[in-house]
Amino acid sequence: MNIDSKAIFFQLNISHFNTLPWFCKIHAAAFIIILRAAIHDDSGFQFFKPDHVKVSAVFFIAGLLGLFAEVNRSPWVTDARVAREQPIQFSHERHVAGNGIDCRYCHTSVEDSSFAGIPPTKTCMNCHSQIFANSPFLEPVRDSFRTGRSIEWTRVHDLPDFVYFNHSIHVNKGVGCTTCHGQVDRMPLMWQEQSLQMEWCLDCHRNPERYVRPRADVFSVTYQPPPDQLALGRRLVAEYQIQKLTSCSTCHR
Numbered sequence: 001m002n003i004d005s006k007a008i009f010f011q012l013n014i015s016h017f018n019t020l021p022w023f024c025k026i027h028a029a030a031f032i033i034i035l036r037a038a039i040h041d042d043s044g045f046q047f048f049k050p051d052h053v054k055v056s057a058v059f060f061i062a063g064l065l066g067l068f069a070e071v072n073r074s075p076w077v078t079d080a081r082v083a084r085e086q087p088i089q090f091s092h093e094r095h096v097a098g099n100g101i102d103c104r105y106c107h108t109s110v111e112d113s114s115f116a117g118i119p120p121t122k123t124c125m126n127c128h129s130q131i132f133a134n135s136p137f138l139e140p141v142r143d144s145f146r147t148g149r150s151i152e153w154t155r156v157h158d159l160p161d162f163v164y165f166n167h168s169i170h171v172n173k174g175v176g177c178t179t180c181h182g183q184v185d186r187m188p189l190m191w192q193e194q195s196l197q198m199e200w201c202l203d204c205h206r207n208p209e210r211y212v213r214p215r216a217d218v219f220s221v222t223y224q225p226p227p228d229q230l231a232l233g234r235r236l237v238a239e240y241q242i243q244k245l246t247s248c249s250t251c252h253r
Helices: 005-010 022-039 050-073 092-098 121-128 136-147 167-172 177-181 198-206 229-239
Strands: none
Touching: 121 136
16 A cells, blocks of 8 residues: 555645644654655555554554644644734734833723723723824724724634633732733734633643732733742732632633
C-alpha cells in the first residue's frame, strides 16, 4: 500500500493550515513523515520491519495526539489575537493610552456585576457632541443617539453558554483587566488576548498568587508584576481571602 503525502495534504484547507503556529506545522509535517515511513516509501520498500510496527504505531499515535492538542490550543481554534472589525472605528489604544480614559468610565458595572457592561451611546456623545462632532466616521454614533437604536458591536470575548463568569468577583479579588484582556492600551482594534480555554482558567484558579495584584492597581494598564510577585501574591491571597476554587460547579452551574 503506497500513500502519497500530497494526497493527504490535499485534504487540508491550506489557507487555514498556513495560519497555524510554527510548532503546529512541525507536528503536521512529522505526522506525514511518520505515516509514510510506517508503511512504505515511494519505491515500495517496507521502511519498518514487522517487529517494529508496534513501536512505530505508538509514535504515530503520540504524534497525532500532540498535533491535535497543539491545534486545539492555537488561534485557529481559539481565535486568540484575531482583531475584530467593528461597526465604528473605535480604538482602545486612542481612548485608553491617548486620552487616559479609565476602564470604568465605559464599563460601568464591572465592579458590581457579572457583566462588565457595554456603554450606551450617550456615553460616547458626552465627548463626541463636542469632539469630532461632524466626523463622518462617527455618523453611526450620532444616528444611534438620534434614533435610540443601539450600536451592534461585534463581541470579542464570547464564553460558551455553559460557562458562568462574574467580572465583579475577579476584579474585587485583585485580578487586573490586563491579566485577562491584555494590553488594551495597545490595541487599535480589540482582540481576544488569551485562549479562554478551561486549562487557562484553571491555571489561575490553582495558582492565584502568580496573577493577583493590589486592588488599587486592578484597572491600571501600566502595572507590571514586581520581582517578588509570588511573595506579594501569597500575601494578597490571604488578605483578600481568595479560595482556590476548581470544582466543576464553580463555573458550570
